[in-house]
Amino acid sequence: MTYRAVLIDLDGTLVDSVPDLAHAANAMRVAFGLTPLREDVIATFVGKGMENLVHRTLSGSLEGEAERARFPDALQAFRDAYHVVNGEKARVFEGVVEGLQDMKAQGLRVAVVTNKPAEFTLPLLERIGLRAYFDAVVSGDSVARKKPDPMPMLHACELLGVQPAEAVVVGDSMNDASAARAAGCRVLLVPYGYNEGRDVHAIESDGIVATLLDAARWVSQSQVLSRTPVHPQA
Ligand SMILES: O=C(O)COP(=O)(O)O
Numbered sequence: 001m002t003y004r005a006v007l008i009d010l011d012g013t014l015v016d017s018v019p020d021l022a023h024a025a026n027a028m029r030v031a032f033g034l035t036p037l038r039e040d041v042i043a044t045f046v047g048k049g050m051e052n053l054v055h056r057t058l059s060g061s062l063e064g065e066a067e068r069a070r071f072p073d074a075l076q077a078f079r080d081a082y083h084v085v086n087g088e089k090a091r092v093f094e095g096v097v098e099g100l101q102d103m104k105a106q107g108l109r110v111a112v113v114t115n116k117p118a119e120f121t122l123p124l125l126e127r128i129g130l131r132a133y134f135d136a137v138v139s140g141d142s143v144a145r146k147k148p149d150p151m152p153m154l155h156a157c158e159l160l161g162v163q164p165a166e167a168v169v170v171g172d173s174m175n176d177a178s179a180a181r182a183a184g185c186r187v188l189l190v191p192y193g194y195n196e197g198r199d200v201h202a203i204e205s206d207g208i209v210a211t212l213l214d215a216a217r218w219v220s221q222s223q224v225l226s227r228t229p230v231h232p233q234a
């Protein structure tokens with residue numbers, strides 16, 4: 001049996017959104033009297049949702065936390081700035097449009113599963129011209145828990161009417177791989193994304209694909225595993 005659905009990550013997989021995220025994050029830092037950070041540093045802060053990005057940007061470190069009293073204003077400053085620039089400099093990665101077209105031609109159901117909040121996900125997809133390819137969109141605040149929790153993947157499968165074992169996740173990070181594994185989906189990773197600054201090759205996956213078109217080809221040539229993957233108990 002062939003796969004029926006593909007669940008695709010947004011930031012770092014479909015779109016290079018870092019120029020806009022960095023602009024908004026630095027506008028927030030400047031508003032707090034701090035110097036801007038380099039874009040490649042901010043790129044490593046992307047992946048665990050907006051609140052984490054604000055904590056990391058304000059503290060200047062991956063594990064850092066913003067002062068509790070400052071956080072609500074910092075979050076608001078980031079949101080205000082990101083609403084203005086979201087999608088302005090964002091670029092669709094090479095092979096994405098071809099990959100999505102190939103997936104649709106195969107009759108696959110396709111969803112976006114992102115940790116980005118819905119207020120930014122939908123305008124971004126519209127602005128970069130990708131919205132029409134997706135049968136479902138699951139954002140960071142669509143369900144109670146974000147990737148690496150499996151909940152967003154399971155919700156996307158429900159919306160698409162497929163079993164997790166019939167779905168392939170395509171992402172750029174450990175968050176995607178962990179969520180996919182825990183949900184019982186296969187997972188492919190692209191090497192050009194963010195992955196919080198770490199090498200994607202170190203992550204256990206079903207394959208590294210150079211582009212989304214390669215992911216579409218992998219899906220067309222692969223069969224659904226006949227047994228449910230076994231997950232060690234926590
Ligand atoms: O908002 C983020 O942290 C990144 O979201 P992603 O899940 O699309 O990579």
Ligand SMILES: [Mg+2]
Nearest residue numbers: 009011012172
């Ligand atoms: Mg990502």
